[in-house]
Amino acid sequence: MTTGAWIAIAAVVAVLLVALVVGWALYRRRRVSLQPTQPAPGQLEETKDRSGGYKPDSGISFSQGATATAPPVSRPTPPQAPPVTPPVEEPVTEVPPAPVEPAPAAPTPVEPAPAPTEEAPVEEAPEVAPAPVAPAAPAPVEPAPAPVEEAPAPAPAPAVPAPVEEIAPTAGRLDRLRGRLSRSQSAVGKSLLGLLGGGDLDEDSWEEIEDTLLIADLGSATTEQIMTRLRSELAAGSVKSEADARALLRTVLIEALHPEFDRSIKALPHDSTPGVLLVVGVNGTGKTTSTGKLARVLVADGRRVLLGAADTFRAAAADQLQTWAERVGAEVVRGPEGGDPAAIAFDSVTKGIETGVDVVIVDTAGRLHTKTGLMDELGKVKRVVEKRAVVDEVLLVLDATVGQNGLMQARVFAEVVDITGVVLTKLDGTAKGGIVFQVQHELGVPVKLVGLGEGADDLAPFEPGAFVDALLG
Ligand SMILES: Nc1nc2c(ncn2[C@@H]2O[C@H](COP(=O)(O)OP(=O)(O)OP(=O)(O)O)[C@@H](O)[C@H]2O)c(=O)[nH]1
Secondary structure, eight states, X not given: OOHHHHHHHHHHHHHHHHHHHHHHHHHHHHHHHHGGGSOOHHHHHHHHHHHHHHTTOTTHHHHHHHHHHOHHHHTTOGGGSGGGHHHHHTHHHHTTTOTTTTTTTSSSTTTTTHHHHHHHHHHOOOSSSHHHHHHHTHHHHTTTHHHHHHTTTTTHHHHTTOOOXXXXXXTTHHHHHHHHHHHHHHHHHHHHHHHHTTSSOOHHHXXXXXXXXXXXXXXHHHHHHHHHHHHHHHHTTOOOSHXXXXXXXXXXXXXXXXXXXXXXXXXXXXXXXXXXXXXXXXXXXXXXXXXXXXXXXXXXXXXXEEEEEEOOSSHHHHHHHHHHHHHHTOEEEEOOTTOOHHHHHHHHHHHHHHHTOSEXXXXXXXXXXXXXXXXXXXXXXXXXXXXXXXXXXXXXXXXXXXXHHHHHHHXXXXXXXXXXXXXXXXXXXXXXXXXXXXXXXXXXXXXXXXEOSSSTTOEEEOOHHHHHHHHHO
């Protein structure tokens, strides 16, 4: 080979070497230029957080989305929320051993490589050796803190959907609530006792008794009945002491409350169908709240409950009922906002039959104040439900604080549908518990339950004796 040939080969080799070096330099520069996207620690952490959560549970993306949105949105999918919890805890330990993962999760597959290399140039130019070493050290350091910080954030959200709550025993519930009732009501009883215990009564005193009864919302019919009894007993000389007066008043008031009424809730299942309860009433009276409270009581008694959210007027009402259902571990059937209440009621009972629950409670819409509209809607709900099962109870929810208005509502509802019982709510917020007397007198059906607060367990059976005792203080 000639010298010229050797020179030519050397030149080619030299060119190749130069090309390699230049290529390598350009490659490194390009990597560095990509780095700026990483400096945003927040973004890096987010990426890592996603992948960290993704590993333990396939539903992680879903749960994160739900978490970010809002509690009400996460509620519709309770079964998927719980699994999110474990994934959040595990990533903390899993990330360090797998520093490679955070990188691949980055925007593109190209970036992973640059990440490690960025550190390399800081140390030396060497091609191979430094690269593996450098990335190993710095990269893991960053990823580690990221997931640790992120972990606490997602954690609280999955905790929101929370497990089924413990339900207070139903036995003795009225006792616990009696104090609350008596605080608002006992003034009436004390006033009556003060008058009756004073011995012989003049007409002014009788008038005062009558006024007290009327002001307490007992209604004219019940008041008249009570006055007659009291007058005859006092005329017969049966009241000689304050204790006698109290005993008489107690007896007369209890009698006026019809203690013989059957106040049991008809919620037991039939042979092949669940017990079906319709809860009706004007919006705002406490319909949904009472439905939820009742579901708690039934669940506490070992019943399987399904709640039907047929109040489609307000989307929040269905959310509210769903929240109650989740809290007590009941199933729920709901439809689209503005959907047909009768269709949802029908679907609820159908599902209740299919899944073999013990009780289906349907929270109906009560937005219509006109009798015709109410008749159309409520009548349809009942008719449709009756195609699948017997309706065991139609509970009318009335707000005790609205007094005579409640009575007017009761009349309208009673004309539209056969009321089987009354739930009198917010008795804790009024001194006019006398509405109990009027409602029963007007409708001829018993007050079966009373709401004595906003708490989940503030629903009690109505017992005439206990109620009068609370009234008399
Ligand atoms: N103090 C007190 N508040 C009650 C009672 N029952 C219900 N409430 C409150 O009354 C308000 C209305 O209750 P809801 O259950 O939403 O009434 P609703 O009739 O279902 O009304 P919509 O949801 O509009 O259909 C809520 O703030 C309840 O917490 C009760 O017995 N005592």
